[in-house]
Every structure is written in structure tokens, then in C-alpha cells.
Amino acid sequence: MLGIIRYRLLPNTLCLFRRFTSSRSHTQLPGEDSNLRGDGAIRRTAPYGSTIEQTYAGVLSFLRRNYTRNLNGVDVAVTGIPLDLATTYRPGTRFGPRGIREASVQLSELKSYPGGIDLFEDLSVVDYGDCWFDMSQPKTIPAAIEEHAQKIIRRNAFLLSLGGDHYVTYPLLKAHAAVHGKPLSLIQFDAHCDTWPDRHSDSLNHGSMFYYAINEGLIDPETSIQVGIRTHNDNFMGVKIIEADWIHRHKTQNVVDEIKHRVGNNPTYLTFDIDCLDPAFAPGTGTPVCGGLSTAQAIAILRRLGSINYVGMDIVEVSPVYDHANITSLAAATLAYEFLLLLRHKKVVDKCFPFGHH
Numbered sequence: 297m298l299g300i301i302r303y304r305l306l307p308n309t310l311c312l313f314r315r316f317t318s319s320r321s322h323t324q325l326p327g328e329d330s331n332l333r334g335d336g337a338i339r340r341t342a343p344y345g346s347t348i349e350q351t352y353a354g355v356l357s358f359l360r361r362n363y364t365r366n367l368n369g370v371d372v373a374v375t376g377i378p379l380d381l382a383t384t385y386r387p388g389t390r391f392g393p394r395g396i397r398e399a400s401v402q403l404s405e406l407k408s409y410p411g412g413i414d415l416f417e418d419l420s421v422v423d424y425g426d427c428w429f430d431m432s433q434p435k436t437i438p439a440a441i442e443e444h445a446q447k448i449i450r451r452n453a454f455l456l457s458l459g460g461d462h463y464v465t466y467p468l469l470k471a472h473a474a475v476h477g478k479p480l481s482l483i484q485f486d487a488h489c490d491t492w493p494d495r496h497s498d499s500l501n502h503g504s505m506f507y508y509a510i511n512e513g514l515i516d517p518e519t520s521i522q523v524g525i526r527t528h529n530d531n532f533m534g535v536k537i538i539e540a541d542w543i544h545r546h547k548t549q550n551v552v553d554e555i556k557h558r559v560g561n562n563p564t565y566l567t568f569d570i571d572c573l574d575p576a577f578a579p580g581t582g583t584p585v586c587g588g589l590s591t592a593q594a595i596a597i598l599r600r601l602g603s604i605n606y607v608g609m610d611i612v613e614v615s616p617v618y619d620h621a622n623i624t625s626l627a628a629a630t631l632a633y634e635f636l637l638l639l640r641h642k643k644v645v646d647k648c649f650p651f652g653h654h
């Protein structure tokens with residue numbers, strides 16, 4: 297009994313003492329509240345806040361967010377689209393969502409750098425889990441992805457999708473256009489334009505999604521831009537191209553200005569193909585092309601694109617089977633994290649979160 301009293305009183309007494317001695321020292325240190333220790337993905341009761349995790353252990357979710365399909369009060373739902381049936385060269389992007397989740401745990405450990413922002417104090421983010429589709433019935437996959445995405449978007453959650461090969465962006469664009477109207481503007485970070493002509497609109501082809509998306513009016517080429525391109529196409533279909541080489545010869549701000557000027561205030565979908573990065577920074581991808589952006593360049597550009605009127609975002613083409621030391625998965629997780637910081641800024645500072653219940 298005495299022991300219990302002592303244990304209960306002592307921390308309070310100490311706390312009081314500390315309050316008088318220093319204004320900061322009574323702040324709870326990480327891990328002191330046992331309710332917040334470990335497996336936040338399944339133990340945390342709200343989509344806000346963070347838990348203290350052993351970075352190397354525990355239940356995986358993207359950034360340790362609640363693994364749930366409950367979207368009440370949720371700002372952002374993250375979902376995986378584990379597809380690699382549309383790749384033309386190296387497969388393995390079916391493991392992309394899992395790889396990005398694993399790499400993301402490091403980023404949930406500390407407040408943001410720079411800025412020291414606790415992202416999840418203000419932005420409610422959940423991991424919705426992966427899109428389910430029947431791999432043995434390829435023709436049913438596009439509709440399954442579109443339906444999965446629509447279900448989330450119609451609940452007014454901002455959808456951040458983790459690919460999967462780049463084909464997934466086509467049904468994702470359809471889902472976003474169905475809710476937000478068409479055409480959308482597209483910002484595409486990529487080594488490839490993916491507007492190569494194709495004869496069959498139901499092809500599972502990760503090089504022709506935007507050929508179809510433009511022809512079907514899902515995206516407006518006149519207000520769309522592709523960044524980091526370094527492969528040839530006879531016809532870019534009117535989309536503005538910023539080649540990787542141009543980026544290397546100009547300043548970050550020049551790239552940012554070009555992108556912002558092109559898309560203006562139009563509803564914009566951001567798709568980030570990790571092969572926009574040079575193979576040195578993203579070896580784990582299906583169709584690597586030399587001469588690309590560094591991870592640092594991509595982060596610097598993305599951080600300055602906060603003012604854009606986003607309706608959705610994806611990050612695709614991470615193939616952990618070709619990765620080394622999680623370089624590529626970590627780059628993808630970091631870029632997604634940086635994008636969430638932009639959304640948090642919209643909500644808290646600009647008070648103009650894209651849509652929803654706020």
C-alpha cells in the first residue's frame with residue numbers, strides 16, 4: 297500500500313518541483329507514457345497524434361498511422377496499390393507499398409526537419425491498407441482500383457496512393473475526375489512521358505496511361521507539366537516538358553516557377569514516378585534512366601509547391617526487389633512525407649485544406 301502511494305505521489309511531487317525549477321523540464325519525455333509505446337498502427341485510438349516506436353520493430357503502417365478503414369474525421373487516407381502487371385521491363389512494384397511503409401517508420405520518429413513540426417498534431421492521416429484485386433483476372437483490375445479510390449475520395453478524405461507500377465495512375469485519375477470533375481491538371485515527375493500511343497484502351501501498359509487520359513479528357517495537356525523527362529517521344533501531346541538536363545542547368549526556383557505557372561489554380565493531380573530520380577538515388581525501379589534528379593533536388597522542388605490546388609497524389613514505380621539498402625523506398629517515403637507537410641500547411645496556416653469536413 298505504502299509502495300503504491302509512494303509511486304503515485306512521487307512523480308507528481310517531482311513534477312511540481314520541476315515546474316518551479318525550469319519551464320521545460322517537466323515536459324514528458326518520449327516513451328514515458330506507456331499507453332503511447334509501440335504498435336500505434338493498431339493501438340492508437342485517434343487518427344491524430346504519434347506513438348513512440350522501436351523503429352526496427354512493431355506493426356508496419358505508413359508512418360505508423362492507424363491501420364483502419366474508418367474515415368471519420370480523416371484528412372488524408374494512404375493506400376497501397378500493389379500492381380506490377382503493366383511493367384515493360386523489371387517487375388516488383390507489387391512490393392512497393394510494403395517497402396515504402398517499412399522505410400517510412402524512420403520518418404515518424406522525430407518532428408519534421410526543418411521546422412520541428414509534429415505533422416500529426418494537426419493533420420489526421422490513416423493507413424487505409426491496400427487495394428484488393430484479383431491478379432488472375434487482369435481485365436478486372438482497373439475497375440477494382442477505380443472503385444477502391446472512389447470509395448475513399450467520396451468520403452472527403454484526400455487520397456495519397458502508393459504504387460504499384462505507373463499504370464495505377466490511370467484508374468486513379470478516373471476516380472478523381474469522377475469526383476472533382478474533368479479535366480484535371482497533371483504534375484508528373486518522371487523520366488518518361490507515358491504518352492506513347494497504344495491501340496487498345498484496356499491494355500495494362502505503364503507507358504500509355506496519359507495518352508489515354510488526355511484523349512479521354514481526364515487531364516488537360518495545356519495546363520499539365522512533366523518534370524525530369526529524359527526519354528524520347530515523337531509527340532508529347534501538348535504537355536509542357538521540363539527535361540532533367542534543363543533542371544540541372546537551372547535553379548530550383550526556375551523549375552518551381554514553371555510548374556506553378558503551368559497549372560495555375562486548377563484542380564491538380566500530382567503523380568511522382570520514382571524513376572524521375574537518377575538510378576543512383578532510386579535503383580529500385582522498373583525502368584531506370586541515367587541523368588535524373590537527385591533526391592535532394594526533388595525534395596527542394598516539392599517543398600516549394602505548397603500553393604498548388606491539389607486533389608490527389610500518388611508515388612509509384614518503387615520496386616524493392618531491385619533496391620539496395622532501401623534507398624528507393626526511403627526516397628519515396630520521404631517525398632510522400634514532404635507532401636503531407638504541404639497539406640498540413642494548407643490546413644493549419646492557409647486554412648484551405650483541399651476538401652472535406654473542416
Ligand SMILES: [Mn+2]
Pocket residue numbers: 462486487488569571572583613
Ligand atoms: Mn517513368
